Amino acid sequence: MKTVTLDINQKTCVLEVRDSELLIETLRDRLGLLGTKYSCLEGDCGACTVLLDGNNVLSCLILTLEAEGRKITTIEGMSPGGELHPVQQAFIDAGAVQCGFCTPGMVLASKALLDKNSHPDKEDIVRALDGNLCRCTGYVRIVEAVTAAAKAMEKTS
Amino acid sequence: MKTTSPVGKSVPRIDARQKVTGEARFVFDMSLPGMLVGKMLRSPHAHAKIVRIDTSKAEKLPGVRAIVTAEDTPKIKFGSNEYFFPYTVDQFPLEFEKVRYIGDEIAAVAAVDEETARKALSLIDVQYEILPAVFDPLEAMKPGAPAIHTAMNNIGVMMPSSFGDPDRALKESDYVREDVFTLPSAAHAALEPHVSIGQYELSTNRITLWASTQAPFKIREAMAKTFKMQEADVRVIKLHVGGGFGGKLEMFPMDFCACLLSKKCGGFPVKIMCSREEVFSFTRRKHPMIYKLKSGAKKDGTITAITGEVIADGGAYCSYGPTVVAAAIMRFMMVYKLKNVRLFGSRVYTNNPISGAIRGFGGVQSGFAIESHIDMLARGIGMDPVEFRLKNATDPNTTTVNKLIISSNGLKDCIREAARRSGWRDKYGVKKETAPGVFRGIGIGVAADVMGSKMYKSHESAGSIIKVEEDGSVYLFTGAADTGQGSDTALAQIAAHELGVAYERIRIKAADTEITPFDTGSFASRVTFISGNATKNAATDAKRQILEVVGQELKLDVPGLDIKDEQVIDKNSGRALLSFDRAVVLCYSFNYGRLIIGRGNYNPKTTPVDFRSGEGNISGSYGFEAQIAEVEVNTKTGQVKVLKMVDVHDIGYPINPASVHGQIEGSIVMGLGYTFYEDLKFKEGRVLNASFSKYRIPRSVNMTEIESVFIETNDPQGPFGAKGMGESSLLPTAAAIANAIHDAIGIQIKDLPITPQKVLAALKEKESGRG
Numbered sequence: 066m067k068t069v070t071l072d073i074n075q076k077t078c079v080l081e082v083r084d085s086e087l088l089i090e091t092l093r094d095r096l097g098l099l100g101t102k103y104s105c106l107e108g109d110c111g112a113c114t115v116l117l118d119g120n121n122v123l124s125c126l127i128l129t130l131e132a133e134g135r136k137i138t139t140i141e142g143m144s145p146g147g148e149l150h151p152v153q154q155a156f157i158d159a160g161a162v163q164c165g166f167c168t169p170g171m172v173l174a175s176k177a178l179l180d181k182n183s184h185p186d187k188e189d190i191v192r193a194l195d196g197n198l199c200r201c202t203g204y205v206r207i208v209e210a211v212t213a214a215a216k217a218m219e220k221t222s
Numbered sequence: 223m224k225t226t227s228p229v230g231k232s233v234p235r236i237d238a239r240q241k242v243t244g245e246a247r248f249v250f251d252m253s254l255p256g257m258l259v260g261k262m263l264r265s266p267h268a269h270a271k272i273v274r275i276d277t278s279k280a281e282k283l284p285g286v287r288a289i290v291t292a293e294d295t296p297k298i299k300f301g302s303n304e305y306f307f308p309y310t311v312d313q314f315p316l317e318f319e320k321v322r323y324i325g326d327e328i329a330a331v332a333a334v335d336e337e338t339a340r341k342a343l344s345l346i347d348v349q350y351e352i353l354p355a356v357f358d359p360l361e362a363m364k365p366g367a368p369a370i371h372t373a374m375n376n377i378g379v380m381m382p383s384s385f386g387d388p389d390r391a392l393k394e395s396d397y398v399r400e401d402v403f404t405l406p407s408a409a410h411a412a413l414e415p416h417v418s419i420g421q422y423e424l425s426t427n428r429i430t431l432w433a434s435t436q437a438p439f440k441i442r443e444a445m446a447k448t449f450k451m452q453e454a455d456v457r458v459i460k461l462h463v464g465g466g467f468g469g470k471l472e473m474f475p476m477d478f479c480a481c482l483l484s485k486k487c488g489g490f491p492v493k494i495m496c497s498r499e500e501v502f503s504f505t506r507r508k509h510p511m512i513y514k515l516k517s518g519a520k521k522d523g524t525i526t527a528i529t530g531e532v533i534a535d536g537g538a539y540c541s542y543g544p545t546v547v548a549a550a551i552m553r554f555m556m557v558y559k560l561k562n563v564r565l566f567g568s569r570v571y572t573n574n575p576i577s578g579a580i581r582g583f584g585g586v587q588s589g590f591a592i593e594s595h596i597d598m599l600a601r602g603i604g605m606d607p608v609e610f611r612l613k614n615a616t617d618p619n620t621t622t623v624n625k626l627i628i629s630s631n632g633l634k635d636c637i638r639e640a641a642r643r644s645g646w647r648d649k650y651g652v653k654k655e656t657a658p659g660v661f662r663g664i665g666i667g668v669a670a671d672v673m674g675s676k677m678y679k680s681h682e683s684a685g686s687i688i689k690v691e692e693d694g695s696v697y698l699f700t701g702a703a704d705t706g707q708g709s710d711t712a713l714a715q716i717a718a719h720e721l722g723v724a725y726e727r728i729r730i731k732a733a734d735t736e737i738t739p740f741d742t743g744s745f746a747s748r749v750t751f752i753s754g755n756a757t758k759n760a761a762t763d764a765k766r767q768i769l770e771v772v773g774q775e776l777k778l779d780v781p782g783l784d785i786k787d788e789q790v791i792d793k794n795s796g797r798a799l800l801s802f803d804r805a806v807v808l809c810y811s812f813n814y815g816r817l818i819i820g821r822g823n824y825n826p827k828t829t830p831v832d833f834r835s836g837e838g839n840i841s842g843s844y845g846f847e848a849q850i851a852e853v854e855v856n857t858k859t860g861q862v863k864v865l866k867m868v869d870v871h872d873i874g875y876p877i878n879p880a881s882v883h884g885q886i887e888g889s890i891v892m893g894l895g896y897t898f899y900e901d902l903k904f905k906e907g908r909v910l911n912a913s914f915s916k917y918r919i920p921r922s923v924n925m926t927e928i929e930s931v932f933i934e935t936n937d938p939q940g941p942f943g944a945k946g947m948g949e950s951s952l953l954p955t956a957a958a959i960a961n962a963i964h965d966a967i968g969i970q971i972k973d974l975p976i977t978p979q980k981v982l983a984a985l986k987e988k989e990s991g992r993g
Contacts, residue, residue, distance in 0.1 A: 099247065100244015164414070164462070166706075203928070205887040206883075206887070
C-alpha cells in the first residue's frame with residue numbers, strides 16, 4: 066500500500082492504494098465517482114474515459130499511482146455548481162444521448178478534443194472519438210453535438 | 223408555465239441531464255449494505271454428463287458465504303415462449319444432469335470479495351462424463367447425431383408458413399430462381415454488461431432483484447416459476463439500462479442465483495456482474511441461419527410464389543427461438559402481396575452458446591436473404607428493383623395471405639421517396655467508374671415494423687397510472703422499460719399532451735414490478751404503440767377526474783371542458799376558466815377531497831397466430847420503410863465503402879423526431895457492422911472473439927452519411943398516429959448494400975459478412991465465367 070495525493074475534479078484527495086490498483090477502481094469503488102463507467106476493463110470501449118491533465122485516457126489502463134500529481138477530471142467534474150458544460154448541453158440538445166452508458170466517456174473525450182482544437186471538422190471529431198464505443202446512436206448525433214458544442218464554446222469564449 | 227403540446231417535438235430526453243452529468247445510476251453502479259460478490263460456475267465442456275459436484279473444499283475457504291447448486295433449487299425449468307410453445311421450456315436455472323454448452327451454469331458462489339469468489343469457483347470439484355458434441359446444425363439434424371435434448375433430430379422448433387399452391391405457381395412462372403444465403407451469429411454488445419443484485423428477505427420469503435433488463439415482468443414470471451413462489455413475492459426493479467438490443471429480455475441463471483445465494487447466506491444482498499468476455503460468450507447471440515429460397519415471377523413483375531427453408535443454429539437451449547423463427551419465415555409477408563408461400567423453419571439444438579432474441583429477431587437474417595433474392599428476381603425478368611418492389615408492395619387497408627390486418631401503410635410512398643431522394647433513376651444500372659478499378663452502385667431494400675408480437679402471454683397489455691399531486695406535480699407510473707431508446711421521454715410527452723400540461727411537469731417512475739403496472743417489456747418495437755396508448759388512456763382518465771370537479775364547481779357541463787396549455791378551458795369559446803394548478807387545488811380541497819389518480823391500459827387488437835400454418839394478425843399495426851444504399855467498390859482491394867444511406871420510414875407520426883431519427887441511425891450503423899464485419903466466431907462451441915478488440919462493432923470512423931426521412935401515415939390505432947419503429951431499420955441494410963455492390967460490379971454476395979476477400983473471390987469467379 067502506498068499513500069497518494071490525487072487531484073480529482075480540483076479537490077485534493079489523500080488515500081492509501083495498492084500498487085496494482087487501477088484508476089477506475091479507485092474512482093468507482095473507493096471514491097464513489099460512478100459516472101466513470103465499467104464496460105470491458107480491457108481498454109477497448111472508452112466507457113471509463115477520464116481526463117488526465119486534459120488528455121482523455123482510459124482509467125482501466127492506468128494505475129492510480131501513475132495519476133499522482135496530475136489533474137484528474139471525471140464526468141462529475143464537468144459541471145461544477147450544476148451548470149452544464151457546453152458539450153453536455155450540446156449532447157442533450159442534439160439528441161446524442163440514448164442509453165447513456167457511453168455518454169460520460171464521450172463527453173470527456175469531446176471536451177479533450179475541443180480544448181485542443183476549437184474548430185474541428187467532422188474528420189477531426191470522428192477520429193477523436195474513435196476509442197469510444199456507442200452501440201445506440203450510430204454516432205450521427207454525437208458528431209452533431211460536438212460540432213454544435215464547438216460553436217457554442219466559440220461564442221462564450 | 224406557458225406551453226404548447228410537446229408531442230411531435232424533439233424535446234430533451236427526460237433523463238438527459240442525469241446521463242450527461244454521470245449521475246444516472248445503472249445496476250452496475252449500485253451497491254447495498256453488506257453486499258457480497260457472486261460468481262457463476264460454468265461448464266468448461268460443450269456436452270457432458272454431470273457425475274458429481276463437490277463443493278466441500280470451496281465451502282471451507284475463508285470469506286465464502288454461500289454456494290448453491292441445483293440441489294438448492296426446486297429443479298423447475300424455464301423458457302421464453304412458454305405460452306404458445308410449452309415444449310420449448312428446456313433450461314434449468316442450474317443444471318444437474320448434464321451440460322449442453324461451454325458456459326452452462328451449474329453452481330454459484332457468494333463471497334466477501336471478487337478474489338475469494340473466484341478462488342472458491344476453482345475449488346468446486348465437478349466430475350463430468352464427456353459426451354459427443356455437435357456444433358453444426360446440419361450435422362445435428364442427421365440421424366445418429368448426439369441427442370442434446372429429447373427433440374427428434376435435435377430440431378427444437380419446427381414452424382411452417384404455408385399458403386396457396388406454390389408448386390403450381392412456380393410452374394406457371396416466367397422466371398424461377400433458387401438461392402442460398404448464409405448468415406453468421408452476432409452479439410448485442412450493449413455497453414452495460416449483464417448484472418444482477420438479488421436480496422432475499424427471510425422473514426417474509428420475498429425476493430428483490432435489481433437487473434439490467436428490458437422486461438422486468440418477464441423476469442418476475444420466470445423467477446417465481448423457478449423458485450416455486452408467487453409472482454407477488456418476487457420484486458424486479460429496473461434502473462437505467464445501458465442498452466439491451468434483445469440481449470436482456472429473459473431471466474438468466476445469474477438473476478436466479480443472486481437471489482438464491484442471498485437466501486442461503488442469510489439475506490445479504492448478492493451482486494453478480496458479467497465480465498465483457500462472459501457477456502460475449504455466455505448470454506445470448508444472434509441465430510446463425512441458412513436461408514434457402516426458390517421463388518418465381520411473371521414477366522409483368524408479379525411475384526408468383528416464395529418458397530424455401532430456413533435452418534437456424536439454436537445452440538444449447540430454446541430461449542426466444544420460436545419468435546425468432548416466426549419472424550424469419552413470416553416477416554416478409556408484411557411487405558409483399560403474395561398468394562403462394564411455403565417456408566419451413568427449423569431451429570436446431572447444437573452444443574454452441576444459446577441463440578436468442580436480438581434486434582429484429584429473425585427479421586434481420588430474413589431481411590438479407592429475401593431482399594437480396596427479390597433483387598435477383600427483378601433482374602431475372604429484366605425489371606428495375608424499385609419498380610419490382612412497387613409492383614408487389616402491400617397496400618393500405620389490406621389483409622395479407624396470412625391474415626395480417628394492415629391499416630395504414632406508407633410502403634409505396636417510402637419506396638418512391640427513397641428513390642427520388644437518392645437519385646435512383648439516374649444512377650441505377652449506370653456504370654460509373656470513379657477511379658481506376660473503383661465503381662459506384664446503388665441498391666435498395668425494404669422492411670416492415672411490428673409493434674408488439676403476442677408470443678409471451680395470451681394478451682399484450684400494458685398499463686399506466688398517472689398521479690396528480692396537490693402541488694400540481696404529475697407522476698407517471700409505467701412498467702415499460704426504457705433501455706436507451708427514449709420510451710420514457712415519449713411516454714412523458716404523451717402524458718403531458720393528453721393532460722394538457724407542460725412536459726417538464728412529468729416525473730416518470732419505471733419500472734418496478736411491485737409498484738408500476740404490468741407491461742410485457744421492451745421488445746418487438748411495442749412500447750410507444752402499446753404503452754403509449756396505455757399512458758394516453760391514463761392521462762385522459764386523470765383529466766376527466768379534474769374536469770368533473772371543475773364542472774361541478776363552476777356548474778358547467780364536463781363534455782364542454784378541456785385542459786390545454788395548463789389551463790382549463792371552455793371548448794366552445796376557447797376561453798381559459800382557471801389554471802391547471804388551481805383546478806388541482808380545487809380537486810383536493812374541502813369536501814371534494816379528490817385525489818387525482820388516472821389509470822389506463824391498452825391491449826392491441828390482434829388475432830392469435832396459428833403456428834401450424836402461420837396465419838394470424840400478430841401486431842396491432844404495421845410500419846414500413848425503404849432503404850437505399852450507395853456504395854463504392856474497389857475491385858483491386860475488394861473494399862466496399864458506403865457513401866450514403868437514405869432511409870424513408872413510415873413511422874405513423876413521430877412523437878419525438880430526434881429520438882426516432884436516433885433509432886434509425888443507430889439501426890443502420892448496427893446494420894453496417896453486421897454487413898461488413900460483425901461475426902461471432904466459434905470453434906467447438908467456444909467463442910473465439912469474446913472482446914471488443916476481436917469482435918469489432920462500428921466505431922465513429924465507420925459511420926456513414928445517413929438521410930433519414932419520415933412518411934407520416936397517422937395510424938388510426940397509434941397514440942397520436944405513432945407507430946413502433948425501433949428495430950426494422952436494421953433489416954434491409956445488408957441487402958441494400960449487397961444489391962448496391964451488384965449494381966457496381968455485377969456480383970451478388972450471399973454470405974455475410976461481406977469481406978474484401980469474399981468480394982475479390984466473387985470477382986475472380988465472375989471473370990472466370992462461372993459467376
